Amino acid sequence: MRAPIGHFDEVHPAAECLDDLVPPVADALRAWSGPVPVEQLLYVDSDPGKADTAVFAETYGPGLLEASANCVVVAGRRGGETTLAACMVPATARLDVNGAVRRHLGARKASFAPLDRAVAETGMEYGGITPLGLPGDWPLLVDAALVPEPCLVIGSGSRRGKLLVPGAALAALPGAVVLDGLGG
Template identity: 40%
Template sequence: MVECDPEFADTAAFCEKYGFPPEQSGNTILIASKRGEKKYSACIALAHTRLDVNHTVRDVMGVRRLSFASADETADLTGMMIGGVTPFCLPEDLPVYVDGRIMELDYVILGGGSRSAKVKIHPEVFNKMPTVTVVEGLAN
């Protein structure tokens, strides 16, 4: 666990303030479908990349239109604020997609469940989580 000032919880600010490289830092982002029955997923990508929401994320979720979940949706579904979302306390029915590049790292820094904490983990932990699917090309 890495404690941090909530003012520096956003990944770029956290990395600059605490000296962690963005290439070893990830963001857990909630994605929501736009049409029909609402579907959600959590996607984890490295801080220096962008989720491929228009292709890869859409395909793995099996929806045509999607967007980033709002701050309110994120808080309602996860109980966490943007900037502190961790993949380790999510609802059991929420799929988690991890960009394949993360699995190549010796560690990754992720949200710790609040804006005042981050966790430093070995990506191998994702292989032990039943809701996680590693997806090559999830982010560019």
């Protein structure tokens, strides 16, 4: 099988690679019921040492930086309560944490979630966090610019490997809210 973008030695339907994925991501693929067929979600093997977006794009082919989306875990606080949320933004954009994210969460203050907490609560590795398999009570904010994209490169839950997914799959994930201007 060949990937629709990039140059990868190994490309497989993600649902056939469950043993290569962290448990929350594998469970999300097993339970997949979105409008995008699960067969359209692909897994590409990659060097975990080259997982950072810019290095990954340079290593695996032109156009991958523009086709990449990052999953950023944020913490919104109001009073004594903290709400964790995940935000999907183009890799070439900055997440509008203090504007769009804070307003949507109804928080007084929003910031990037502490690394150890994001890793512990998602069951995923830093540098590989993905929106598939997030805790069920988390909001998932998706930048509207991602939704029409035919193929996005996103994390797989670990630093080894990436998922290639249509943008429409992100919008259909549990808890997803599509927002204009999330990535400034």
